[in-house]
């Protein structure tokens with residue numbers, strides 16, 4: 001199993017691993033030794049599609065006998081593109097992702113494959129049942145691949161399992177717990193709603209159960225994630241709110257640290273800000289997607305706020321938590337982004353207390369409204385703008401790190417950094433290099449001695 005892309009796709013991959021194991025399919029050491037390779041793809045940029053195609057070609061070249069199943073967002077968006085690639089046996093869209101393990105088990109243990117009738121009748125997302133499967137011989141191998149891709153909006157499943165940072169059991173830290181999937185927004189550049197369906201949430205009881213299982217397994221920090229996390233609970237009858245989920249985790253679990261991965265600006269309510277600021281068990285870290293600081297561009301992106309709404313939220317977060325990490329996703333090169341509009345965005349960002357940014361260059365996605373917009377920005381211009389914003393925020397980040405020299409911070413240890421150092425992450429999202437070898441998953445307080453590459457140097461305080 002190889003998963004590409006975002007936390008949500010990684011969490012899907014972890015769930016598929018669980019389901020495949022439950023069907024008796026055990027992980028191979030590498031794709032080269034596998035009978036079956038499952039690629040769980042991303043399609044958020046053109047580069048993501050290219051990565052998936054390159055992996056398919058490499059696996060087929062290096063292990064031609066392996067059956068390749070391609071699932072995930074790219075499979076949902078462009079199944080025919082993938083089906084045409086040599087070596088691909090199945091293309092299974094997100095519409096059928098929850099059936100991947102069954103389909104794989106049928107093939108592995110019973111040499112049975114979805115019949116063409118079954119594959120063709122996939123609009124209604126029929127459940128997998130025996131009569132839909134036939135032996136491989138009867139499947140026309142001339143067909144590029146068997147595709148199972150249905151109407152994504154008929155898809156209501158939420159598959160997820162915790163994803164861990166670090167490879168070995170001992171090194172695993174900070175599990176990412178996906179509690180929400182899909183999105184009801186329609187940002188004009190975004191392909192996600194059309195490949196992940198409408199917003200849907202993991203039931204509160206299951207979230208508490210998963211979190212308590214992670215606590216019992218010794219994890220100290222969990223990262224809550226989703227596609228539009230702040231919308232958790234809005235699909236329930238009666239509706240629930242994200243703040244309720246966070247409160248329930250504080251009340252019904254002993255998790256020492258909850259980190260909230262990313263929440264859209266308008267979901268940073270005064271209540272959520274107060275909850276995060278008021279609880280030492282919630283990391284002082286706010287990731288608030290911005291995309292652009294230009295009002296004209298935000299309107300063309302169909303974003304649900306104006307720059308001044310956004311600025312108001314960031315100011316409230318900063319006032320409530322002056323030492324918190326505040327980050328954002330920002331896009332450059334959106335169609336129609338003239339030099340003046342870019343400068344408007346750059347200046348807006350300059351005047352806000354960001355401590356880091358994820359800067360993306362616009363990538364046109366087939367089928368999105370922005371793909372058809374005029375005034376597409378040349379790539380070299382977009383790349384230059386990307387560089388300008390990275391430089392701007394590098395200065396902000398440096399000043400933020402410098403402000404903690406001489407102070408102490410709470411950190412969680414991640415892994416041995418080699419030659420007598422340990423890597424750690426602070427509550428407010430600073431990379432900390434600690435003198436001495438320490439086990440992963442330790443919570444400790446360190447004195448900040450100096451800046452260090454992109455992080456800071458920490459000395460353990462007894």
Ligand code: SF4
Nearest residue numbers: 183185186187190192
């Ligand atoms: S909020 Fe917008 S950018 Fe984010 S997943 Fe939804 S549509 Fe895409």
